[in-house]
Amino acid sequence: MTLSLIDATMAVKSAPFGNNLQLMANLNSRQRAQAFNQYSILDTIRMHKEISRIQIAEITGQSTASVTNITADLIKKNLIYEKDPKEAATPGRRRVELAINPDATYAAGIKISSSRISCAVTDMQANVRSSVVIPVQFSKRPLEYIADIIEDAVHHCAANAGLAVDKFFGVGIGVPGLMKNESGVYTWNPLYKTGDTTFSDLITERLSLKTYIDNDSNALTLSHLWYGKGVHTKNFLVITIEEGIGMGIVIDKKLYRGPNRVASEFGHMVVSPGGELCRCGKRGCIEAYTNETAILSAAEKSLRSGNWCNDSGGELSLDLLIELARAGNKPLQSIFAQAGNILGLGIAALIQLFHPEKIIFSGDGVKSGELLFEPMKRSIEEHTNSDLIKPVQTIVEKWKDSDWARGAATIALKEFYKYPFNS
Ligand SMILES: [Zn+2]
Incomplete structure (x- = not known):
């Protein structure tokens, strides 16, 4: 019996893992090598979006004959397709480029x-x-x-x-x-x-x-890492700003999970011992200064102290605070600046630890824009050793809920x- 990677993958979908592991354990070394070569080619096409057979052979180290055979099989299974040369990203290229069939699954x-x-x-x-x-x-x-x-x-x-x-x-x-x-x-x-x-x-x-x-x-x-701003980047961080401040770490093109699949809880890094109470129960976490609840609560406190007036008459929301701050409300600007400063303090520590090539900011909170990110950038500059660390590219995503x-x-x-x- 010949079991290709794709057959094995499909089998995994429809049966319990244990059975398939047993099935795969029964493969001989040639079949395993064939499955690995298929895996390697499919993964290379995914990573490059469109790529010629010759380039695949160069990257994977497989012979052009092997690449030709395997890609023919992948085309037959509708997993990849040959792009029309007219659609190629580089016009005038003669080589036929291969791409993942988006409708494969x-x-x-x-x-x-x-x-x-x-x-x-x-x-x-x-x-x-x-x-x-x-x-x-x-x-x-x-x-x-x-x-x-x-x-x-x-x-x-x-x-x-x-x-x-x-x-x-x-x-x-x-x-x-x-x-x-x-x-x-x-x-x-x-x-x-x-x-x-x-x-x-x-x-x-x-x-x-x-x-x-x-x-x-x-x-x-x-x-x-697979489809977005990190496709060709070896080491990067993704900071997500919502009610929780989360983080994903990519080291050497792999998602770092740490032991027991525990995710990175950047938001609960303490930057101000004994400071504001965080929802996790500790005091002084980054989240306690930078999430929506923290910014709203600081704005309410400032309003009650008479630092500013809510002339709009509307209920306080992050959108309203952003609008007022952009219109020149100084007390609100300084609340966003404090949040940006705290965020920058935490990120400076991450830069010192990981030396990422880029940091991508995502999540609903990016709508605060320059109010948050300009003070954050200044804080990062202030708290990192610029002579030791290469400049880090910061990318603020245009956010969509999907x-x-x-x-x-x-x-x-x-x-x-x-x-x-x-x-
Ligand atoms: Zn916390």
């Missing part, structure tokens, strides 16, 4: 936060085909209720995009907090008060799809590409 991505669930369905290149955001008070609802909403959201998006859910490879779910394993068992999570729960089982029961759960910032970081869900879908897509013998 699809994935659903779900991002869960305290007040809403975002859902997106993506193709194999992580292009969002349809998305929806559903407001839900997550902590007040039982998990079964949440699972029902996710089921409906995936069916809704699939129908909207004209796709059948049974053609999907899997579901990726991004959640805030610390993850213990990919079944969704938490060590600590701001949304869950109690201990162990297998959330992934509830989703798999409803959608008949394998479900993968990860920390939301890790999921977003992975989507940058980006979180796209990141979550990448968790599932990664499993599709995964080298099967690693499991």
Whole structure:
């Protein structure tokens, strides 16, 4: 029996892992080498978006004959296709370029936060085909209720995009907090008060799809590494600014998870011992100064002290504070500046530790723009040894709510590409 990587990958989708590991263990060394070569070629095409057979041979070290055979097989399986030379990124190129077939498979991505669930369905290149955001008070609802909403959201998006859910490879779910394993068992999570729960089982029961759960910032970081601003970058950080301040770390083109898949909780790094109380119970965390709640509470305190007047008459919101600060409200500008300064202090420490080539800022909080990021940049300059550390490129993303869900879908897509013998 010949079992290719793709056959093995498909088998993993439809049967328990244990059986497939047994199946893969039965392969002889030639079959394993063939599966590895397929994996390596598919992964190279994904990484380069479009690439010629000769370039693939140069990068993977395989012979051109082997590349020709394997790519012919991948084309037959509809996993890749030959681009029309007229569509090539570099016009006039004679070589035929190969690309991943976006319709080879699809994935659903779900991002869960305290007040809403975002859902997106993506193709194999992580292009969002349809998305929806559903407001839900997550902590007040039982998990079964949440699972029902996710089921409906995936069916809704699939129908909207004209796709059948049974053609999907899997579901990726991004959640805030610390993850213990990919079944969704938490060590600590701001949304869950109690201990162990297998959330992934509830989703798999409803959608008949394998479900993968990860920390939301890790999921977003992975989507940058595979499809976004980090594709050609060896070492970078992604800082996510929402109610929680999260972080993903890429070292040597790999997502760093640390022991037990624990995500990086940059927001709970203490920068001011004994300072403001944080929702995690400690005092002086970065989050206690920089998230939306912290900025709103500082603005309210400043308002009560008579430092400024709310002439708009509207309820205080982050959007209103941004508008007023941009219109010249100095007390509000200094609240954003303090948040930026604290954020910069934490990031300066990260730069000293990791020496990243770039730092990507994502999340709803990036809408504070220059009010937050200019003071942050000054703080970084002030607190890093510029003579020792190379300048770091900072990228502030133009944020779309579906980006979180796209990141979550990448968790599932990664499993599709995964080298099967690693499991
Ligand atoms: Zn904290």
